[in-house]
Amino acid sequence: MRRPFGKQHRRSRTPGRPRRTSRLLAALVTAATVLTGTAHAAPESGRSAPLLDPQDPNGAWAGYSVPGTRSTPAPQVPKGAVSGMDVSGHQGDVDWARAWADGARFAYVKATEGTGFRNPHFDQQYRGSHAVGMVRGAYHFALPDRSSGAEQAHFFVDNGGGWSKDGTTLPGALDIEYNPYGDGCYGLDPVAMSRWIADFSNTYHARTGRFPVIYTTTDWWNRCTGANPDFAPNNPLWIARYGPQAGELPAGWDYQSIWQHSDRGPLPGGQDTFNGNANQLRRFAS
Incomplete structure (x- = not known):
């Protein structure tokens, strides 16, 4: 998976929250990557130049980038492809009937981040999208420098990230991208990062019977995993890239x-x- 700041209140710095200089550097990195055509999600969760979501004060959300994306050419979407959306606590309670009327047929909802953050709007978003007929799933924003992949996978499954073979539940997604709170690769070398992702993926599979979808950008993946191709056979790809293709x-x-x-x-x-039609989406969910 990526906000505008709310009113700023004077308070002591909490663990894991970037200092002002870190926020500025992260915003500059995000802006530079948009110019190259790759949308690095800035923080929560997995995307806007200012980094912290007033709705998610400890969190980060799948894939948002800087305001420059407003001038991005329209995407060349194949005919028959299914439109959807992803939301986090930043969006608050969503008008799902309106989203359906506007064409959304699936949704990913942020459930968790690390091992200590839960989206306070998760129930309304997850159940509401299902109630209007959408295929929906949950995603987890990874913080690989905080705890093991297995610990975060368990936390995710235990807090809304499970999967059931009902044709309306998408497999859980791992939002793994540039760190909104510090070093872009979370201080891990490519071998250690690949092991962390494998730990999360295998634990999620053991708990649910499905491997998780991986949400990422090409630039982050190739840099931080050493272009590790071993996940492609099992983990469906959710690519973040703001552009016509x-x-x-x-x-x-x-x-x-x-x-x-x-x-x-x-x-x-x-x-x-x-990347498919409505019937293929249902099969993907199953």
Whole structure:
């Protein structure tokens, strides 16, 4: 997976929250990557130049970038592809009937981050999207420098990130991207990062029977995992790239299952497209 600041209140710095200089550096990095055509999600959760969501004071959300994306050329979406969206606590309670009327047929909802943050709007967002007929799933914003992949996978599953073979529940997604709170690769070398992702993925599979979708950008993946292709056979790809096309994919993947192509549009949150038709989306969920 990526906000405007709310009113600023004087308070002591909490663990994990970036200092002002870190926020500025992160925003500059985000702006530079948009110029190169890659949308690095700034923080929560997995995207805007200012980094902290007043709704999610400890969190980060799948894939938002700087205001410059407003001038991004319209995405070239294949005919018959299914439109969807991703939301976090930043969006608050969502008008799901309106989102359905505007064309959304699936949704990913942020559930957790690290091992200590839960989206306070998760129930309304997750249940509300299902109530209007959407296929929906949950995603987890990874913080690999805080705890193991297994610990975070358990936390995710225990707090809304599970999966059931009912045709309406998407497999859980791991939002793994540039660190909004510090070093871009979370202080891990490519081998250690790949092991962390494998730990999360294998634990999620053991708990649910499905491997998680991986949400990332090509630039982050190739840099921070050493272009590790070993995940492509098991983990569907949710690519974040703001532009007319999805562009080059991370090492190992030949196609994306979901493309997040913008953070602005008719739908709240991230604007997504499933790489298939409605029947294929249901099969993907099953």
